[in-house]
Amino acid sequence: MTDLAARARALLDLHTAPEILVLTNVWDVVSAQVVAATDGVRALATASHGIASTFGYPDGEHIPLDLHLDMVGRIAAAVDLPVSMDMEAGYGDPGETARRAIGMGVVGGNLEDQMKPLDEAVAAVEAVVRAGRDAGMEFVLNARTDAFVRAAEGADRGELVAEAIRRGRAFLEAGAPVVFVPRLVDHDEIAAVVEGLGRNKLTLISVPGASLPAREMQELGVARVSTGPFSQRVALTALQDAAVEMVAGGVLPPGTRALN
Numbered sequence: 001m002t003d004l005a006a007r008a009r010a011l012l013d014l015h016t017a018p019e020i021l022v023l024t025n026v027w028d029v030v031s032a033q034v035v036a037a038t039d040g041v042r043a044l045a046t047a048s049h050g051i052a053s054t055f056g057y058p059d060g061e062h063i064p065l066d067l068h069l070d071m072v073g074r075i076a077a078a079v080d081l082p083v084s085m086d087m088e089a090g091y092g093d094p095g096e097t098a099r100r101a102i103g104m105g106v107v108g109g110n111l112e113d114q115m116k117p118l119d120e121a122v123a124a125v126e127a128v129v130r131a132g133r134d135a136g137m138e139f140v141l142n143a144r145t146d147a148f149v150r151a152a153e154g155a156d157r158g159e160l161v162a163e164a165i166r167r168g169r170a171f172l173e174a175g176a177p178v179v180f181v182p183r184l185v186d187h188d189e190i191a192a193v194v195e196g197l198g199r200n201k202l203t204l205i206s207v208p209g210a211s212l213p214a215r216e217m218q219e220l221g222v223a224r225v226s227t228g229p230f231s232q233r234v235a236l237t238a239l240q241d242a243a244v245e246m247v248a249g250g251v252l253p254p255g256t257r258a259l260n
Contacts, residue, residue: 008107008137011043011082015140015178016200020218023226025086027051028071029078031235034259036079044079045110046072048086049229059229065091069104076105084108084140087128095127098139102131108140110180115150118167122174129175142203142224143168143176148183161189165196178203178223185210187220194221206230 014021023043026032027050035041049059051071057063076083083105089112090097101109111128113121125143132139147164168179180203184190190212194202199221205228206214214225227234242252 002136004102004105004107004135005137007082008132008140011084011108011140012138012177014042014082015203015223020214020222021224022214023084023224025050025227025229025231026075027054027232029074030260031231032075032079032083035231036081041081043082043084044075045084045108045226046075046086047227047229047232048088050232051086053229053232059088061088061091065097065100069100072101072106073104082107082140084110084142086110088112089114090124090128093127094124095131098128098131099135102135102137102139107137108142110142110144112144113146113167113171115146118170121145121167122170125171125174125176138177140178141176142178142180143171143174144180144182145171146182148181157186157189161192161196164193168193168197168201172197172201177201180204182228183207185212187212187216190217190220190222199223 021043023045024035025045025047026035027047032044036044051068052059052063055063055067072085085101085106087097087101087109094111098109111124125141128139128141145164145167147160147167151160164181171179178201179197181193182205184193184204185207200223202222203224204217204222206225208230217225246252
């Protein structure tokens with residue numbers, strides 16, 4: 001467990017470093033190995049959507065937890081970097097799911113609040129933090145609030161920012177080192193949430209065609225940006241484009257590299 005504790009410490013330190021932590025989410029062993037071998041990559045994060053899709057399941061805890069954990073364990077065993085797991089909402093028992101993930105070599109994780117009552121969401125955060133400390137580490141919990149994800153169409157943006165800050169502060173007080181707010185992409189709204197939570201406390205997802213560049217997020221005080229399901233979609237887009245070219249009588253892309 002000493003090695004895992006050191007990896008957890010390294011992952012935590014990456015969230016407070018001057019440079020924003022960029023995580024390209026992975027979904028199987030070969031994607032993890034390719035990303036881990038890329039210059040500048042310092043940690044890995046799994047994507048629940050990508051792992052579920054790999055096995056033919058929709059996202060949202062439809063993939064059996066045993067199968068999900070097995071793939072995450074294979075990823076963690078295949079690389080020498082800290083690995084964070086997308087635990088979704090914790091599969092009904094966030095603390096136990098975190099304990100099992102730690103047993104697979106994981107040192108951090110995302111946990112969705114799904115806009116449950118705040119006391120219930122805070123209790124889930126506390127359970128995960130406690131699981132890490134019971135294992136002798138500071139588990140790097142990326143506590144996610146779905147304030148924007150589950151917002152009604154036309155909801156007041158200022159109220160959404162305020163709710164994300166309210167819930168985020170509660171998660172930080174419960175022991176989570178960082179707070180994840182998906183679908184937060186507007187410059188001024190990001191700045192407001194950073195002001196409300198503090199610098200190096202907010203994590204975001206990069207959305208194609210919508211998000212700010214990572215360097216601009218860094219200037220705003222964002223701790224981390226990940227790619228979520230979009231990294232797998234980049235790979236699948238390239239695969240489909242190659243298939244279209246071949247079916248049309250062409251050739252595979254000449255720049256294709258032997259990465260496996």
